[in-house]
Amino acid sequence: MKDVKCECGHVNPHGTVLCEACGKVLDERENKDQLLDMRYEGSARRSQTYNKTIVDKIWNFFSSVKVGVWLIIITLLASILGTILPQKMYINLPPDVYYEQEYGWFGKLYYQLGLHDLYGSWWYLLLISMIGISLVICSLDRVVPLYKALKAQRVTRNEGFLKRQRLFGTNHVIDDQDFDIVKKHLKEKHYHVREENGDLLAEKGRFSRWGPYVNHVGLIIFLFGGMLRFFPGMYVNENLWVKEGETTAVPETGETFYLQNNQFILQHYDKNKDKAFEKAIEQAGEVVKNYQSNVVLYKRVGESLPGEKPKLEKVTDYKVRVNHPLTFDGYSVFQSSFRSELKAMTFMLTNKNTNQTFGEMKINFEDPKEKYDLGNGYSVKILNYFPDFEFDKNGDPSTKSRVPNNPAFIFQMISPENPDGEKSFVAIKQTIEPFGDNTYKMAFKGIETKNVSGFIVRKDSTLWVIILGGILFMIGVIQGAYWNHRRIWVQNKNGQIWIAAHTNKNWYGLKREIEKVIEDTKLNMPDDQLQSEQADKGGV
Amino acid sequence: MATISSNLLFIAFILYLVATLFYGGSIKSKKELNEKKETNKWGKIAVVLTIVGFIAQLGYFITRWIAAGHAPVSNMFEFTTFFGMALVGAFIVIYFIYRTTLLGLFTMPVAILVIAYASMFPKDITPLIPALQSYWLHIHVTTAAIGEAILAISFAAGLIYLVKAIDQTKLNKRNFWLEVVMFALVAVLGFVAVSTVFSAAGYHEKFNWTDKHGTVAVVEYTMPAISGPHAGELLTKDGFKPLIEMPAFINAKKLNTVIWSLMAGILLYGLIRLILRKRIAAALQPLVKNIKLDFVDEISYRSVLIGFPVFTLGALIFAMIWAQMAWSRFWGWDPKEVWALITWLFYAAFLHLRLSKGWHGEKSAWLAVLGFVIIMFNLVAVNLVIAGLHSYAGS
Numbered sequence: 001m002k003d004v005k006c007e008c009g010h011v012n013p014h015g016t017v018l019c020e021a022c023g024k025v026l027d028e029r030e031n032k033d034q035l036l037d038m039r040y041e042g043s044a045r046r047s048q049t050y051n052k053t054i055v056d057k058i059w060n061f062f063s064s065v066k067v068g069v070w071l072i073i074i075t076l077l078a079s080i081l082g083t084i085l086p087q088k089m090y091i092n093l094p095p096d097v098y099y100e101q102e103y104g105w106f107g108k109l110y111y112q113l114g115l116h117d118l119y120g121s122w123w124y125l126l127l128i129s130m131i132g133i134s135l136v137i138c139s140l141d142r143v144v145p146l147y148k149a150l151k152a153q154r155v156t157r158n159e160g161f162l163k164r165q166r167l168f169g170t171n172h173v174i175d176d177q178d179f180d181i182v183k184k185h186l187k188e189k190h191y192h193v194r195e196e197n198g199d200l201l202a203e204k205g206r207f208s209r210w211g212p213y214v215n216h217v218g219l220i221i222f223l224f225g226g227m228l229r230f231f232p233g234m235y236v237n238e239n240l241w242v243k244e245g246e247t248t249a250v251p252e253t254g255e256t257f258y259l260q261n262n263q264f265i266l267q268h269y270d271k272n273k274d275k276a277f278e279k280a281i282e283q284a285g286e287v288v289k290n291y292q293s294n295v296v297l298y299k300r301v302g303e304s305l306p307g308e309k310p311k312l313e314k315v316t317d318y319k320v321r322v323n324h325p326l327t328f329d330g331y332s333v334f335q336s337s338f339r340s341e342l343k344a345m346t347f348m349l350t351n352k353n354t355n356q357t358f359g360e361m362k363i364n365f366e367d368p369k370e371k372y373d374l375g376n377g378y379s380v381k382i383l384n385y386f387p388d389f390e391f392d393k394n395g396d397p398s399t400k401s402r403v404p405n406n407p408a409f410i411f412q413m414i415s416p417e418n419p420d421g422e423k424s425f426v427a428i429k430q431t432i433e434p435f436g437d438n439t440y441k442m443a444f445k446g447i448e449t450k451n452v453s454g455f456i457v458r459k460d461s462t463l464w465v466i467i468l469g470g471i472l473f474m475i476g477v478i479q480g481a482y483w484n485h486r487r488i489w490v491q492n493k494n495g496q497i498w499i500a501a502h503t504n505k506n507w508y509g510l511k512r513e514i515e516k517v518i519e520d521t522k523l524n525m526p527d528d529q530l531q532s533e534q535a536d537k538g539g540v
Numbered sequence: 541m542a543t544i545s546s547n548l549l550f551i552a553f554i555l556y557l558v559a560t561l562f563y564g565g566s567i568k569s570k571k572e573l574n575e576k577k578e579t580n581k582w583g584k585i586a587v588v589l590t591i592v593g594f595i596a597q598l599g600y601f602i603t604r605w606i607a608a609g610h611a612p613v614s615n616m617f618e619f620t621t622f623f624g625m626a627l628v629g630a631f632i633v634i635y636f637i638y639r640t641t642l643l644g645l646f647t648m649p650v651a652i653l654v655i656a657y658a659s660m661f662p663k664d665i666t667p668l669i670p671a672l673q674s675y676w677l678h679i680h681v682t683t684a685a686i687g688e689a690i691l692a693i694s695f696a697a698g699l700i701y702l703v704k705a706i707d708q709t710k711l712n713k714r715n716f717w718l719e720v721v722m723f724a725l726v727a728v729l730g731f732v733a734v735s736t737v738f739s740a741a742g743y744h745e746k747f748n749w750t751d752k753h754g755t756v757a758v759v760e761y762t763m764p765a766i767s768g769p770h771a772g773e774l775l776t777k778d779g780f781k782p783l784i785e786m787p788a789f790i791n792a793k794k795l796n797t798v799i800w801s802l803m804a805g806i807l808l809y810g811l812i813r814l815i816l817r818k819r820i821a822a823a824l825q826p827l828v829k830n831i832k833l834d835f836v837d838e839i840s841y842r843s844v845l846i847g848f849p850v851f852t853l854g855a856l857i858f859a860m861i862w863a864q865m866a867w868s869r870f871w872g873w874d875p876k877e878v879w880a881l882i883t884w885l886f887y888a889a890f891l892h893l894r895l896s897k898g899w900h901g902e903k904s905a906w907l908a909v910l911g912f913v914i915i916m917f918n919l920v921a922v923n924l925v926i927a928g929l930h931s932y933a934g935s
Contacts, residue, residue, distance in 0.1 A: 073889055280666040287666075288670060323865050336868065458869070466870070505845065508835065
């Protein structure tokens with residue numbers, strides 16, 4: 001494409017609106033009387049210049065801020081939908097049951113539309129990736145020409161350029177030293193002052209122009225980090241239950257690390273001790289103070305054959321609490337939940353008529369014995385044990401799992417009177433005597449429980465990318481928001497001194513600064529042409 | 541210590557009220573309010589009162605921190621009060637940049653409403669559950685609240701813009717919606733009024749009711765039940781019989797509070813209209829006649845520019861760091877997290893729209909109002925209605 005040569009001699013790329021060097025209007029598309037559109041310095045942006053091939057069309061689509069804003073708004077609205085009902089990760093029933101049961105037809109519809117997993121849906125991810133593409137193309141379309149234009153700018157500017165700045169004023173009479181005073185003031189205000197042909201350009205804060213691009217790069221890295229999670233090995237997220245006193249291999253560590261749970265601790269606030277919270281505790285009942293698992297981390301030494309007990313070497317003792325995960329070798333173990341499991345049950349062999357007891361027996365669920373001898377000719381046999389009792393389809397007793405959630409037994413109670421024994425079926429809160437009236441019963445005495453700590457084992461190798469993205473984003477957004485790019489031109493035109501000024505934002509601050517700069521001189525404060533323009537229209 | 545603390549908060553509240561009157565007085569003077577460094581006598585007194593009030597509230601914050609052993613930002617009362625304080629703090633900062641007392645006249649009433657609203661919640665010092673026991677509680681919550689407060693200043697500035705710019709001679713869509721905003725502020729006052737009246741009267745009534753799983757439970761109302769619970773059975777003798785019974789999936793007690801607040805709001809609004817004999821926004825119009833539109837537009841835009849990075853840092857980045865430590869994942873699509881993202885997306889869209897000329901001025905002011913609505917929704921509705929990991933024990 002042909003380049004455009006400005007009358008000042010500078011050669012601009014095709015599509016340039018304002019000459020990069022002197023600011024002369026090259027592409028008179030806009031109304032001559034209006035203020036200049038200073039966005040991106042009127043540089044030649046690809047999206048504004050080419051629109052022929054399919055690549056151009058895609059580029060132009062994604063480079064548009066309007067499209068970007070629409071993508072943001074659509075994502076925003078979609079995100080709202082996902083907060084109406086709990087998402088699938090926060091429910092504790094199968095989704096096809098939960099939503100209809102809890103929220104009726106609306107819940108059913110919500111589930112059928114796939115809104116229960118909105119943030120993992122293909123179209124939500126598509127929206128996010130479109131925002132990502134938009135970020136890349138928008139930034140590239142602008143940052144390169146903007147950089148070139150700002151680099152090529154010369155001190156002396158075209159008259160038309162100066163006149164059509166928002167802040168502009170002319171001065172007929174000035175003192176000889178005024179120019180020097182202004183220069184001194186500008187330097188005191190940390191402006192970078194350049195001079196050519198007796199004209200002056202003072203500039204500061206140009207780096208704030210790069211803020212948006214820096215933060216966009218940060219966001220892209222952040223999104224990329226989020227994508228990395230889908231690659232195998234980058235992300236581990238497993239649940240791990242360890243009973244008190246037991247040692248279990250930490251999942252996904254290749255059987256290298258083992259965790260021993262010594263004790264699970266659950267503490268509540270005590271209104272007598274924690275006086276400051278007395279009233280609140282009375283209101284709320286019990287408030288949990290601490291969830292803690294005292295664990296020991298072991299590392300396997302050497303190779304072990306399958307089935308052989310691995311040799312373990314202690315790495316560390318740790319108290320895993322909420323907010324205080326145990327970290328090792330890139331893994332983190334978080335305290336996430338706990339449950340109590342029945343450990344043992346105690347029964348007393350009792351005569352139903354006299355209530356006399358004949359010794360007690362403790363059944364340890366991890367190792368139930370076949371026969372418990374109570375002495376004096378009394379003993380009890382366990383004929384059958386159902387750890388997680390239920391009646392199966394045929395109405396026969398069976399067990400759902402090996403976990404003692406709802407234990408039931410068939411006992412044979414042997415006594416001197418009944419050496420053959422009496423049979424009794426005992427489950428929680430029910431006793432069935434299959435062969436009529438027994439003389440003895442198994443009276444329930446107590447239970448012992450054992451805590452099981454629930455951990456989350458996580459390894460997230462994408463975290464560093466996410467952190468880098470986050471830091472870059474913050475730097476960029478601060479750079480762009482808390483600094484302004486200000487330029488003040490003081491130039492000799494037709495024997496007059498012209499002052500024009502531009503800032504990318506915070507015009508109020510720029511005006512205050514110019515007031516200070518022209519103090520002690522005869523120079524007049526330039527007009528805010530936007531305000532007078534609005535006043536003309538009958539506004540303020 | 542807890543008593544000193546609540547006294548300081550009360551002093552701050554009164555000072556804010558008095559300061560608002562002085563801001564009103566400062567507007568009356570005929571001097572130009574734009575871009576001039578001088579503030580008149582009334583205005584100076586107002587600013588001093590605001591600062592003293594802010595210091596008093598800071599005193600409340602510190603003494604309560606000492607009493608509780610943790611920063612008082614852990615329940616609805618504490619967080620909302622802190623948000624009110626941050627709002628005043630943000631105003632003080634913006635005031636010293638732009639020196640316009642008119643902004644105070646619009647910001648202080650909002651801050652007062654926020655603090656009044658906060659004190660309708662249980663004020664007991666609450667213990668921290670394990671997930672909250674982290675210094676990130678202080679860092680994340682305070683930074684997020686400060687960010688939201690700075691963003692809220694753009695709402696106040698936007699409101700000034702709209703009051704000035706919108707024609708009030710005839711009813712139209714624009715001044716109707718502006719009046720809706722005014723009514724919403726009055727309705728908050730309505731909520732404060734009914735809550736105060738019924739709690740002063742010590743009103744209580746109990747119901748047996750059946751929830752959607754068919755479980756029977758007891759619910760205690762602190763306002764006469766207009767909307768009664770599902771299959772409700774009044775237990776209190778001489779209690780008020782509900783006018784309508786709600787289905788089980790609606791929280792009838794919260795709805796009842798909303799109904800009472802709206803009724804009080806309508807009553808108050810009616811009274812105000814009766815006295816003013818015109819729309820509230822129309823009555824406010826003379827107060828803003830001396831300010832330039834593009835000046836308030838800039839204040840509004842600038843507040844977003846200042847607040848956006850703070851909000852991002854507090855509500856997203858610090859939040860993610862803490863979530864990673866407490867819940868093992870930095871992001872989990874919890875409703876509060878999503879609403880923080882929504883707020884962030886909204887202001888990101890706002891900043892991008894400011895790049896194009898057509899979105900300066902009035903449209904931008906409407907967006908500032910909408911942004912504040914989202915922030916308030918996140919504070920009120922997400923905590924009280926959409927329960928999630930962040931829901932505070934509110935009523």
